[in-house]
Amino acid sequence: MSSLTTSLSVPVGTAAEAQQALEAAFDRCSRSLYRYLAVRTGGDAHLADDLMQQLWLQAARSELPGPEDQCEFWLRRIAANLIRAHWRRQSRRPVDVPLAEPQLADELADRLVSEELPPQVLQRKELRDQLLLAITELPSGEQELIVAHYFHEVPFAKLARKLGLSERAVEGRLYRARQCLRDKLKHLA
Numbered sequence: 001m002s003s004l005t006t007s008l009s010v011p012v013g014t015a016a017e018a019q020q021a022l023e024a025a026f027d028r029c030s031r032s033l034y035r036y037l038a039v040r041t042g043g044d045a046h047l048a049d050d051l052m053q054q055l056w057l058q059a060a061r062s063e064l065p066g067p068e069d070q071c072e073f074w075l076r077r078i079a080a081n082l083i084r085a086h087w088r089r090q091s092r093r094p095v096d097v098p099l100a101e102p103q104l105a106d107e108l109a110d111r112l113v114s115e116e117l118p119p120q121v122l123q124r125k126e127l128r129d130q131l132l133l134a135i136t137e138l139p140s141g142e143q144e145l146i147v148a149h150y151f152h153e154v155p156f157a158k159l160a161r162k163l164g165l166s167e168r169a170v171e172g173r174l175y176r177a178r179q180c181l182r183d184k185l186k187h188l189a
Contacts, residue, residue, distance in 0.1 A: 018063070018064050019060075021064060021071070022059060022060065022064055022071065025071030025072065025075065026056065026059065026071075026075065028072070028140065029071075029072045029075060029140040030052070031140070031143075031144065032072075032136070032138075032139075032140035032143045032144065033052065033055065033075055033076065033079055033140075034048060034052055035135075035136055035143065035147075036076065036079055036136040037051045037052060037055075037079055037082075037083065039132045039133060039135075039136045040083050040133075040136070041083070041086070047086070051079070051082050051083065051086065054082055055075065055078055055079050055082060058078050058082070059074075059075060059078060062078075072139065072140055130185060131185070134181055134184035134185045135147070135181065137184045138177065138180055138181060138184065141173075142173075142176075142177035142180060142181075145159065145170070145173055145174055145177050146174070146177050146178075146181065149174060156170050156171060
């Protein structure tokens with residue numbers, strides 16, 4: 001065996017390249033992965049941070065499944081498995097975990113204690129939860145566009161400059177992202 005190979009018979013250069021490819025893929029989609037974890041943990045930032053660290057450790061220990069453009073799907077599968085394992089360890093499924101908005105969660109908790117929620121509040125919360133889940137199911141590029149434009153109100157012109165595209169191209173990407181989001185919402189309903 002050559003001294004240029006590791007104990008796993010992988011050339012040293014290949015292992016370093018694989019590590020760089022993993023780091024690049026992780027950097028590219030870390031925001032969407034964090035969003036994915038945060039929504040599914042009910043907005044618990046500490047738990048989402050812990051799961052992100054576990055995700056990185058598990059990915060770094062594993063062998064890349066293929067080309068870098070396929071890494072996001074592989075990382076999402078690891079994240080989904082980590083969430084399942086977390087709730088399994090808790091020996092329960094979250095029945096009603098408030099998502100992302102602590103003030104709303106506190107208001108809802110107060111109302112649950114004092115009175116029944118009106119049907120329109122329940123419907124709005126269910127719709128918001130479904131929307132957040134559907135957004136986290138989208139690929140990271142589409143997530144970033146939707147979040148930037150609709151949640152942070154970034155105009156087309158600024159998005160186009162940031163992405164190096166024309167405004168028309170950004171409009172087309174947002175249109176396709178909305179179509180994909182509609183499909184995801186139909187499947188969740």
